[in-house]
Amino acid sequence: MSVSKKLQYKFSGKTTTYYFDVEFAYLEKLVDKSQAVILTDDNVFRGHQKKFKGWNTIVIPAGEAFKVQDTVNSVVDQLLTMGADRKTFLIGVGGGVVTDIAGYVAAIYMRGISFGFLPTSILAMVDASIGGKNGIDVGLYKNIVGTIRQPEFLLYDFSLLKSLPDEEWVNGFAEIIKHAAIKDAALFRELEKNKLSVYKKDKTALVKLIRRNAVIKSDVVQKDEFEHADRRMLNFGHTLGHAVENLYKLSHGQAISIGMVVASLISEAYTDFKDTDRIIDALKKYGLPTQMDFNAKEVMNVLRMDKKKVRDSMNYVLLNKVGQAVVKPIPIAELDKLLQSIITAR
């Protein structure tokens, strides 16, 4: 394998190896098949059945609705039935729900087994599979229970994207635009010039883009794995985004797109940021929504339970400029008023 296809990140408790643009079958070089269990969802399993031949496999139902404790219990039951022990290696093959459940189960099964990921969606490739945070939702509260524990490896087989539905491509580009907005002004300009169909057709451009985004996220996580400082910037668009995602049953990409627009407008009130229009235009260009009528009171009720709330303030991720984010504490009462005025003004 050429060097450029392989990357390594040393995190606090683990070195994670990233294998870019290799085939699913490469898994056999990384783990002992007889001691490994793959966790996937029914969509991925149906779409790529042949690839799972000969692998111990647990299939969960697809969708965010299943990122809950009941699914974790069912996976643990199946691992026990299979005779999985502390030497069992768990591999999550799927999108963000699968990687979250796999990483979380691996953290708690027999007090922790090794795990790796093979992300199958754009969103999982650039975001969900990277960073070690893996958990589940409880009621309306997203990712409210979970662990931070890094995988042994991430394996990127881009051929799996062939069966990815259009709306999932769009979903993933929300996180790509987020990375550019908070960390990489040059990438933002590239995204402004290009369009989704270019990345869908041009594999070289896509591989470069995914790798660049994996590096942006991994660099941030490596510097601040347990989110005391810079890692919080990755939450750009996610504060309001998570609230509207569950309240109004939006996809993650749609929700954080709305969240990024609102965070940009709030930035204009707290920093010198003046480029909300560029953010909106880029999101629109990649098929993401930039406007919605939400009930500020309902949203505020969910925000009060957000992990980023500290006493009476919310640590909100704002932009100083495109490519540069900043975290500012905003008093909850002020946030309440700001949300009301944003809704009224639009």
Ligand code: GLY
């Ligand atoms: N699993 C996503 C993250 O750690 O940010």
